[in-house]
Amino acid sequence: MRAVRAALLAAGVAAGLWGVWLMRDFTSDRLVSAGTWLAGGIVLHDAVLAPLTVAIGVVAVRLLPGYFRAPMGLAFLVWATLTIVFVPVLSGQGGKPDNDTILNRPYVESWLVMTALLLVAAAAVGLLRRSRATRAAAPDPK
Amino acid sequence: MRLPTVDDVEKLIPRPEDFESRARGTGLTARVGTALGIAFAICFLTGIWSHLQYDPPGWLPLGPQPTQLYRITQGTHVITGIASIPLILVKLWSVFPRLFIRPPRGPRALLVEALERASIGALVGSSIFMLASGLLNIAQWYPWDFSFRATHYAVAWVAIGSLLVHIAVKLPVIRQALGAPISDAVDDDPADDVHDDHDDPESLTRRTVMLGAFASAGLAALLTAGQTVPFLRKISVFAVRDGEGPQGLPINRTAKAAGAVEAASDPSFVLEIIVDGVTTTLDRDQLAALPQRTHELPIACVEGWSRSASWTGVAVRDLLEMAGAPGRSEVLVRSMQTKGAFGTSVLPARFVEDHRTLLALQLNGEDLSLDHGFPCRIIAPNRPGVLQTKWVRQIEVRS
Numbered sequence: 147m148r149a150v151r152a153a154l155l156a157a158g159v160a161a162g163l164w165g166v167w168l169m170r171d172f173t174s175d176r177l178v179s180a181g182t183w184l185a186g187g188i189v190l191h192d193a194v195l196a197p198l199t200v201a202i203g204v205v206a207v208r209l210l211p212g213y214f215r216a217p218m219g220l221a222f223l224v225w226a227t228l229t230i231v232f233v234p235v236l237s238g239q240g241g242k243p244d245n246d247t248i249l250n251r252p253y254v255e256s257w258l259v260m261t262a263l264l265l266v267a268a269a270a271v272g273l274l275r276r277s278r279a280t281r282a283a284a285p286d287p288k
Numbered sequence: 289m290r291l292p293t294v295d296d297v298e299k300l301i302p303r304p305e306d307f308e309s310r311a312r313g314t315g316l317t318a319r320v321g322t323a324l325g326i327a328f329a330i331c332f333l334t335g336i337w338s339h340l341q342y343d344p345p346g347w348l349p350l351g352p353q354p355t356q357l358y359r360i361t362q363g364t365h366v367i368t369g370i371a372s373i374p375l376i377l378v379k380l381w382s383v384f385p386r387l388f389i390r391p392p393r394g395p396r397a398l399l400v401e402a403l404e405r406a407s408i409g410a411l412v413g414s415s416i417f418m419l420a421s422g423l424l425n426i427a428q429w430y431p432w433d434f435s436f437r438a439t440h441y442a443v444a445w446v447a448i449g450s451l452l453v454h455i456a457v458k459l460p461v462i463r464q465a466l467g468a469p470i471s472d473a474v475d476d477d478p479a480d481d482v483h484d485d486h487d488d489p490e491s492l493t494r495r496t497v498m499l500g501a502f503a504s505a506g507l508a509a510l511l512t513a514g515q516t517v518p519f520l521r522k523i524s525v526f527a528v529r530d531g532e533g534p535q536g537l538p539i540n541r542t543a544k545a546a547g548a549v550e551a552a553s554d555p556s557f558v559l560e561i562i563v564d565g566v567t568t569t570l571d572r573d574q575l576a577a578l579p580q581r582t583h584e585l586p587i588a589c590v591e592g593w594s595r596s597a598s599w600t601g602v603a604v605r606d607l608l609e610m611a612g613a614p615g616r617s618e619v620l621v622r623s624m625q626t627k628g629a630f631g632t633s634v635l636p637a638r639f640v641e642d643h644r645t646l647l648a649l650q651l652n653g654e655d656l657s658l659d660h661g662f663p664c665r666i667i668a669p670n671r672p673g674v675l676q677t678k679w680v681r682q683i684e685v686r687s
Contacts, residue, residue, distance in 0.1 A: 147459065147460070150459070151456045151457075151459050152456075154452045154453070154455055154456035154459070155452070155453055155456040155457075157449075157452050158448075158449045158450065158451070158452030158453035158454075158455075158456060159449065159453060160449070161445050161446075161448050161449030161452060162410065162445065162446050162449025162450055162453070163449070164445050164449070165414075165442050165443060165444065165445025165446035165447075165449060166442075166446065168438075168441065168442035168445060169439070169442045172434070172438070172439075175433050176433060176434040176435065176439070177434075178433075179432045179433035179434045180417075180432075180434045180439050180443070183417055183420070183421065183432060183434075184413040184414065184417050184443070185413060187412070187413055187415075187416030187417055187420060188409065188412055188413045188416065190416075191380060191412070191416060192384075192387060195377075196380065196381065196384045199381060200307065200384070203308070203309060204308065207308065207491070212490040213490070215490050215491055215492070216490065216491060216492050216493075216496065219311075219491070219492040219496075220492060220496055220497075220500045223378065223497065223500040223501070223504065224374075224500055224503060224504045224507065226377070227373065227374035227377045227378065227501075227504045227508070228374065228504060228507060228508055228511075230373060230377065231370060231373045231374065231423070231508045231512075231526075232526050233423075234423055234424050234426075234427035234429055234528075235427060235526055235528060237429070239427070239429045239431070240424070240427035240428045240429030240528075241427065241428050241429075242428065242541075242542070242545055244542045244544050244545060245539055245541070245542050245545070245659075247529060247532065247533035247534075247538035247539045248427075248428060248528060248529055248538070248539075249427060249528060249529075250529070250530055250532070251525060251526075251527070251530055253525075253526060256525040256526060257526075
């Protein structure tokens with residue numbers, strides 16, 4: 147395992163340095179822009195998205211009744227990650243005004259439907275779990 | 289009143305054990321991370337493959353067979369990249385508390401920690417860069433000043449390199465975590481010291497989060513892949529393209545955007561074929577009078593969309609033969625376009641030899657529309673879309 151780790155480490159450092167070397171001829175404008183995007187991704191995640199997710203979790207745990215927490219948590223995971231994937235098509239940016247073969251679908255409507263479906267599904271699962279639990283806890287009708 | 293000390297500030301910063309969710313843990317991180325690592329390997333290899341098409345090295349015999357190969361590799365590249373986004377978000381969520389581990393004491397431990405943190409910074413920064421720049425590029429949204437192609441390529445090496453370093457550092461932890469059930473707290477994650485992951489019906493388990501991450505990755509792929517997978521076209525409601533367009537085919541760049549409208553609509557158009565400094569000219573009627581061939585070939589764009597269409601025109605090798613060029617010729621194709629990149633393309637001899645490599649005049653049974661490259665365009669099997677030069681004005685045999 148030592149040898150495997152050493153080989154991975156060496157290959158990784160070599161590949162990384164090769165990537166840096168490939169940028170040696172970039173103009174300073176391009177380097178600054180690329181650097182902004184490289185660092186910007188970390189800042190956006192670590193300082194905005196991740197704390198926001200934690201905050202939503204903290205609030206949700208205190209507000210949501212027990213049986214809804216897990217289904218809502220799962221629905222949030224799917225909703226939040228997919229929404230980030232769809233940011234470009236939802237943004238109204240991109241494409242070209244003279245080309246209607248790109249970005250030509252009703253994305254916002256689809257996203258609203260997706261959001262509603264996830265909410266309804268999570269609520270249904272939560273209700274189901276609660277009714278199952280109350281039935282199990284109820285005394286035998288016989 | 290006194291000024292706050294470093295200790296006062298430090299108390300305000302959360303510690304790893306302050307995070308409440310029991311669903312975080314090495315079992316989850318290692319599993320989602322493994323899936324993400326495989327996805328990155330696929331993206332890296334298909335990406336390198338795509339770069340080789342643009343600038344083929346002598347040692348690589350790229351040719352027209354298999355016809356659908358580039359369509360499949362580039363479609364896979366974009367679909368896998370999209371599916372990676374939910375995976376990386378869940379992966380980062382699962383280790384987020386570790387960001388707040390306090391630096392160790394002692395210069396040696398501090399140096400090791402600093403090096404590992406630097407490698408993780410490179411990994412996270414380059415990974416987010418790759419996924420974000422790729423995702424925006426396929427929507428033709430370029431809110432940056434760098435060259436997408438050169439930078440996406442260079443940073444790919446940084447991403448794959450820092451991923452290999454990360455695997456080297458974490459290999460013992462990964463092996464241990466993958467060998468144990470996902471819910472076991474057998475690792476060095478400080479979050480596990482205070483929490484168990486036993487069946488609590490009220491909160492998410494690690495298994496559910498993992499399945500959620502995989503489901504989300506699968507949904508992201510399914511809801512966008514229709515731009516290249518024909519039977520998913522109706523399902524992929526978030527695809528950048530629905531596969532439709534004039535004459536049954538989407539357009540990447542219009543004649544207007546390429547600055548080709550004026551030259552391409554000029555009725556006095558003649559195609560020039562240059563062989564050994566001798567120019568042969570043909571107008572469009574003469575081209576249409578030559579023996580025509582019809583082939584079903586895909587346009588496969590680097591942006592990850594593709595669609596097959598029926599193309600009719602003159603085989604490039606027939607044109608060259610007529611103009612007296614030697615067999616096995618490589619040709620340089622020049623477009624009338626005045627704006628943007630890829631105004632010329634090189635057709636290697638392997639493509640020229642294939643009778644399916646056409647100077648197309650018609651698309652799906654109609655004369656090419658201006659945006660599809662009227663009066664004539666190149667279409668060849670197994671090539672990136674940008675090399676299928678539109679609005680062709682000149683074909684020059686390279687000796």
